[in-house]
Amino acid sequence: MRLSRRFILALLPAALAAQPPERPPMAAQPPVEIRGRIVKVNAGPAQGMPSLDVEADGRTWKIWLGSLRYLIENDFNPRAGQQVVIRAFRPSADRPEAWAVAVTLVEEKRTLRLRDELGRPLWRGGPGRHGKGPGKSR
Numbered sequence: 001m002r003l004s005r006r007f008i009l010a011l012l013p014a015a016l017a018a019q020p021p022e023r024p025p026m027a028a029q030p031p032v033e034i035r036g037r038i039v040k041v042n043a044g045p046a047q048g049m050p051s052l053d054v055e056a057d058g059r060t061w062k063i064w065l066g067s068l069r070y071l072i073e074n075d076f077n078p079r080a081g082q083q084v085v086i087r088a089f090r091p092s093a094d095r096p097e098a099w100a101v102a103v104t105l106v107e108e109k110r111t112l113r114l115r116d117e118l119g120r121p122l123w124r125g126g127p128g129r130h131g132k133g134p135g136k137s138r
Contacts (some may be wrong), residue, residue, distance in 0.1 A: 003009065006049050015072045017028040019052070029089065029090065029103050030087075031087045031088055031089055031117075032088060032090055032098065033065070033081075033085065033086070033087055034056050034061055034084075034086040034088060034098065035056055035084070035085050035086075036054045036055050036056025036057070036061070036083070036084060037054065037055050037056075037081065037082070037083055037084070038052050038053070038054055038056065038078055038080050038081060038082045038083075038084055039053040039055050039060060040052070040053040041053075041080060042067075042079055042091060043068060043071070044068075045103075048064065049064055049066065049067075049068075050061075050064075050066070050071060051063055051064045051065055051083070052065065052078060052086075052100075052103075054084060054086065057124055058072065058097065059096045061096045061097065061098060062097040062098075063097070063098055063099075063100050063103070064097070064098070064099045064100065065100050065103070065114060066100070066114045066115070066121055066123060067121070068121040069123070070112060070114070070122070070123035070130060071112075072120075073076065074112055075112075076103075076112045078103070078105060082105055082106070082107060082108075083105075083106040083107060084103055084104060084105060084106060085100070085103075085104040085106060085118055086098070086100055086103050086104070087102045088100045088101055088116075089101065089119050090138070098116065100114050101113070101114060101115045101116075101117070101119070102114065102115075102116070108111070108118065
C-alpha cells in the first residue's frame with residue numbers, strides 16, 4: 001500500500017502538468033478589440049462590479065471591468081469622454097457587452113490588465129499571480 005501511494009504522489013505533478021488549461025466560458029472565443037469613447041463610468045460603493053459604457057461603431061457597449069479594489073490599487077480612474085482601446089471577451093455575440101482583458105486610456109497612454117489570456121481575473125491570485133496581478137503594463 002505504501003509503495004503505490006508514493007508512486008501515485010510521484011506521478012501526480014506530471015499528470016496535472018499534462019492537462020490542457022481550463023478555459024473559462026467567457027474565453028471560449030479569442031478576445032476582440034473595441035475602440036471608442038467612454039460615455040459613462042459605473043463604479044462606486046454598492047454599485048456592483050465596475051463597468052464602462054463605451055460608444056463604438058454606432059453602438060453602446062457595456063464593458064465589465066472587475067474588482068473596484070483592484071482598480072483603486074492600480075490608480076485606474078477612467079472618465080467619461082476619454083478615448084479607449086479595450087481587449088475583451090464577448091460572452092454572447094448577440095449583446096454588446098464584454099469582459100475586459102485590458103483597457104488602454106489613449107490620451108494617458110496607460111493600460112491596465114484585468115484578466116489573463118484565458119479570462120481569469122488577475123486580482124484573484126493563483127498560479128503566477130499571487131493575488132497581486134501585473135496591473136500596470138505600461
